Amino acid sequence: xQTVTQSQPEMSVQEAETVTLSCTYDTSENNYYLFxxxxxxxxxxILVIRQxxxxxxxxxxxxxxxxxxxAAKSFSLKISDSQLGDTAMYFCAFMKQKxxxxxxxxxxxxxxxxxx
Amino acid sequence: xxxVSQTPKYLVTQMGxxxxxxxxxxxxxxxxxxxxxxxxxxxxxxxxxNNKELIINExxxxxxxxxSPDKAHLNLHIxxxxxxxxAVYFCASSRLAGLYEGETQYFGPGTRLLxx
Numbered sequence: 528x529q530t531v532t533q534s535q536p537e538m539s540v541q542e543a544e545t546v547t548l549s550c551t552y553d554t555s556e557n558n559y560y561l562f563x564x565x566x567x568x569x570x571x572x573i574l575v576i577r578q579x580x581x582x583x584x585x586x587x588x589x590x591x592x593x594x595x596x597x598a599a600k601s602f603s604l605k606i607s608d609s610q611l612g613d614t615a616m617y618f619c620a621f622m623k624q625k626x627x628x629x630x631x632x633x634x635x636x637x638x639x640x641x642x643x
Numbered sequence: 644x645x646x647v648s649q650t651p652k653y654l655v656t657q658m659g660x661x662x663x664x665x666x667x668x669x670x671x672x673x674x675x676x677x678x679x680x681x682x683x684x685x686x687x688x689x690x691x692x693n694n695k696e697l698i699i700n701e702x703x704x705x706x707x708x709x710x711s712p713d714k715a716h717l718n719l720h721i722x723x724x725x726x727x728x729x730a731v732y733f734c735a736s737s738r739l740a741g742l743y744e745g746e747t748q749y750f751g752p753g754t755r756l757l758x759x
Contacts, residue, residue, distance in 0.1 A: 570753045574748075631686075
């Protein structure tokens, strides 16, 4: 079974600064996907970024980038130039690549507050 | 255009009642899911359907019964509601959960269920 660990319950960052959210996971699979989802106060789950385990290059989406360390089973999210709208809960998630059971296994989430 | 929609958005009901939550996706996806987010914000898979066929059924009480009339719809019916059923229920969809690759899941806005 896969597990996803987000050990920091909450973080705070000043607007325009950079913040890194940590995530580690445990799996015996070799091929899998990793995701970061954002859940603002509106409750909507919004995909931020996704990484395929077979790709060595770290995924990037505008101000969001990941540091994927496959051997260390680490998948951190870096948010550059933080904006007030980034205030939300962030969930790290794992999905097996092979098999029909493509369920997402989530971490407990981290609450990020961006200060003006 | 709403990609994954759920109704109702809020549901307040008495213990012992039966209620349904509906989900529809217009993304042309083959696979749909139900997730439960508890009071501590932890998200966990409940069910998934692929082309109207049940694929994942996590250890969910028999009082919960999903139904997929077609691949664009996945409803969740809950019998004999209990206090512990109070949570936010999210529907999600993805392209075919095939044997060779998983796909990104897109979430609906969630249904907040409160059982009194």
